[in-house]
Amino acid sequence: MKIKQMIDLINGKLVNDLTKEKMEKRYQKAFACDLMSDCLAFVNDEDCILITGLMNKQALRTAEMLDIDCIIFARGKKINDEMLEIAVHNNMTLITTHYTLFEVSGILYQAGIKALKI
Amino acid sequence: MNIDFEINIYHEDYHNAGSASSEIKKYLTQLGLNPKFIRKIVISSYEAEMNIVIHSLGGKLKLDIIGNHIILTSIDKGPGIRDIKMALTEGFSTASKKVREMGFGAGMGLPNMKKNSDKFEIKSSPKGTIVRLSWVIE
């Protein structure tokens, strides 16, 4: 699934600009979690989207270590400049949405995004 | 090849937490190592860095490359781990509620480091904890 389609489905807001390459990139899997150690333990695929309610720098650092380049922040809070800086540095796409973690996961799952095999 | 560098890490410095591991990742990427291999190292490094920030009085991360070995050492100034066996159990954590709200404190850090390294050694006393992780370059 392309990012544009994802954003339409979850009524999301794109935080930073997309490169052409990112616009065309297709994602097939997602991992939803607020515990960063669990992400670090279980995410074994860099083409995986991270869905989280954790709105802080640690979520971005975790994604950075895992080579994850797309994060959806559930329950729409604000992303600060420091978070944005880490995202830009690592060519990450950040999306916010008002939907909860459960809703985002359900919508994307129904649309064909798969769970990570862990 | 014989390189090494050290990065200081401070107690409760949540502002910079993760930046040491970010530096390490940048460095390993420049060396042209396999991304999957780098991931194992930086996952461990990030968990070690967070442990220094959260649980210790401060310390440092040290990266050495000696021959075909990468060695990551986390050294801190205490207060040490009272029961290492317990600390290595998945899910065991003494982290505060505040730390858990930040996404850490699931008690998976040390087990993650052990799982992701080729060799894992830990020593601890009230004077400090040393975790030494090593990998054979793939």
Ligand SMILES: Nc1ncnc2c1ncn2[C@@H]1O[C@H](COP(=O)(O)OP(=O)(O)O)[C@@H](O)[C@H]1O
């Ligand atoms: N550097 C350290 N200094 C003191 N205690 C530590 C250190 N690292 C780990 N610990 C202790 O070991 C426990 C388990 O660590 P870890 O597996 O990383 O889980 P977590 O950090 O999520 O609590 C910690 O809760 C803490 O009590």
Ligand SMILES: [Mg+2]
């Ligand atoms: Mg830890």
